[in-house]
Amino acid sequence: EAGVAQSPRYKIIEKRQSVAFWCNPISGHATLYWYQQILGQGPKLLIQFQNNGVVDDSQLPKDRFSAERLKGVDSTLKIQPAKLEDSAVYLCASSLRPAGQQETQYFGPGTRLLVL
Amino acid sequence: AQSVTQLDSHVSVSEGTPVLLRCNYSSSYSPSLFWYVQHPNKGLQLLLKYTSAATLVKGINGFEAEFKKSETSFHLTKPSAHMSDAAEYFCVVSGYGQNFVFGPGTRLSVLP
Numbered sequence: 001e002a003g004v005a006q007s008p009r010y011k012i013i014e015k016r017q018s019v020a021f022w023c024n025p026i027s028g029h030a031t032l033y034w035y036q037q038i039l040g041q042g043p044k045l046l047i048q049f050q051n052n053g054v055v056d057d058s059q060l061p062k063d064r065f066s067a068e069r070l071k072g073v074d075s076t077l078k079i080q081p082a083k084l085e086d087s088a089v090y091l092c093a094s095s096l097r098p099a100g101q102q103e104t105q106y107f108g109p110g111t112r113l114l115v116l
Numbered sequence: 117a118q119s120v121t122q123l124d125s126h127v128s129v130s131e132g133t134p135v136l137l138r139c140n141y142s143s144s145y146s147p148s149l150f151w152y153v154q155h156p157n158k159g160l161q162l163l164l165k166y167t168s169a170a171t172l173v174k175g176i177n178g179f180e181a182e183f184k185k186s187e188t189s190f191h192l193t194k195p196s197a198h199m200s201d202a203a204e205y206f207c208v209v210s211g212y213g214q215n216f217v218f219g220p221g222t223r224l225s226v227l228p
Contacts, residue, residue, distance in 0.1 A: 043160070056215060104162055
């Protein structure tokens with residue numbers, strides 16, 4: 001079974017530029033998550049999708065971050081414009097059912113973003 | 117509200133000696149608890165999870181954890197450390213209708 005795929009693996013941009021990350025979840029997983037992991041901290045949930053609908057985006061900085069999952073499969077996370085404090089690893093995860101139902105989340109390798 | 121405390125930011129053990137990584141949680145609900153491991157430049161991998169069945173949970177690579185409700189703890193142990201165990205370990209709490217809340221992580225170093 002293929003795991004969660006993410007691209008690119010690394011990205012370096014200058015502040016105020018835009019950047020986009022892509023995620024393809026495990027086949028058949030209805031729930032998709034984006035996390036931000038700042039160096040030295042645990043991952044923090046940014047947004048959760050159930051199929052193509054948003055379930056939880058309470059911690060997404062909506063003035064600069066956006067995400068979509070148009071066909072209920074793969075997803076894109078965008079930052080525009082980027083700030084220095086956005087430097088982090090962006091993790092995508094998926095699960096068969098929504099979190100909170102004893103579901104295991106499966107994580108991709110992450111995209112490491114450096115904003116200069 | 118849910119929260120997780122990992123009492124040690126860094127643990128260092130010698131190869132072949134026991135490992136203990138401590139985790140305490142706070143949850144208003146009957147929690148689900150997980151341990152994930154993150155090797156450098158790799159994604160998070162599930163080690164084990166507790167979901168209200170047996171309180172002693174066995175995971176991959178010889179790790180196990182015991183759920184103690186009275187102590188609100190879910191400590192991770194392994195009888196004998198291996199060099200390949202060196203990584204970052206995250207304790208996670210979830211609950212019915214609740215998303216994952218990660219602890220800050222414990223970095224495990226294994227000395228030869």
